[in-house]
Amino acid sequence: MKNLQVQIDAHSGFCFGVVYAIEMAEEILNDEGVLYCLGDIVHNDEEVKRLKNKGLIIIDHQVLSELRNEKVLIRAHGEPPSTYELAIKNNLTLIDASCPVVLKLQHRIKNSFDKGDSIYIYGKHAHAEVIGLLGQTNNEAVVFQDISELDLATVPKNITLYSQTTKSTDKFYEINDMLKGSGIEVNTNDTICRQVSNRDRELRDFAGKFDSIVFVSGTKSSNGKVLFNVCKETNPNTYFISNSDQIDSSWFSENDRVGICGATSTPMWLMEEVKERILTF
Structure with a gap:
């Protein structure tokens, strides 16, 4: 020894958003023994395995489009408006466990888009949360993982900047300062989850x-x-x-x-x- x-x-x-989603899933699984979940409920194979053993069924958007008259859990990452529209069409009951921090961000981006803002989102391409955020803008917002992806000469002179909730605060403000240093007027929205x-x-x-x-x-x-x-x-x-x-x-x-x-x-x-x-x- x-x-x-x-x-x-x-x-x-777990952060509180994940705790919330898992508690909702377990409550239904304990009562009904089965529940569909759109995407991995959490990015941890061991926890997903545990919940699958309790009756959780992980599906993707393709399977969702073919599903009818079932309950489906929306995980903490959130979903774009198109998912809710499909649920109505297919008579699906959505158990919405979207993280409150993510939902608040979705609403803020939607309001900015409705006002005609040029929206830029600091986030990971194709990440589930980012897909949900993009959906608030009819996929018109610009998503970038690093400022090197942007041609600063062609970026509008006035933009509204948001961040995926799980990105680095330091990096976000570094990007914000670089944009402003390039003569761009930035309406900065710090939407990073402090937890x-x-x-x-x-x-x-x-x-x-x-x-x-x-x-x-x-x-x-x-x-x-x-x-x-x-x-x-x-x-x-x-x-x-x-x-x-x-x-x-x-x-x-x-x-x-x-x-x-x-x-x-x-x-x-x-x-x-x-x-x-x-x-x-």
Whole structure:
């Protein structure tokens, strides 16, 4: 035995939007035993597997278009107006678990679009949340992941800037300053969720307190990739895993202090499982 001291980051685990969606799903699954969900309810394979075992059926938009007279969960990322229109057409009951922060952002973008604003969205191309945001503008808004994608000479001289809720606050304001520095008048809307963005600072503090860090996240989680790199920058002995089977005992030396943390899509039960596995070394 290596006599490892293991601690789970108290701030890690699901954000409130994911908690809300999963609680809604479990309530229906407990009552009815089956529920359709449009896309993975959360970007964590282990949690999706757990809910599938309870009767959750993950579908895509193609399957949705063929579905009739069923209940379908809208996950925290939100959906574009076309999904709601299809639901009415196909007599589907939508269980809307869209994150309140995302819904508020959708409404703000819709209002800007109705006023005729030139809308730019800092976000990840083809991300579920961004697709929902674009839908508020008839897909006319400009989405960019990095300012290098924009030809600043052709950007309108007056734009309205929004951000996907899970992007970096620092990066958003860096982009905002670069746009303004190029002579563009920017109506800036900081729409980043602080529960997510504040994780950067919290994780840097956490990662610096241990000999090694085990970061637990699904491979599909954009937030997980960003937060893993935050930990890695602070503590080079940071390891990315998706489940407890991937842990390697050679990562740890005798009497090491080991920290466990994760993405906002990582369930606490999974981090507890990881802790129990590490304590067997």
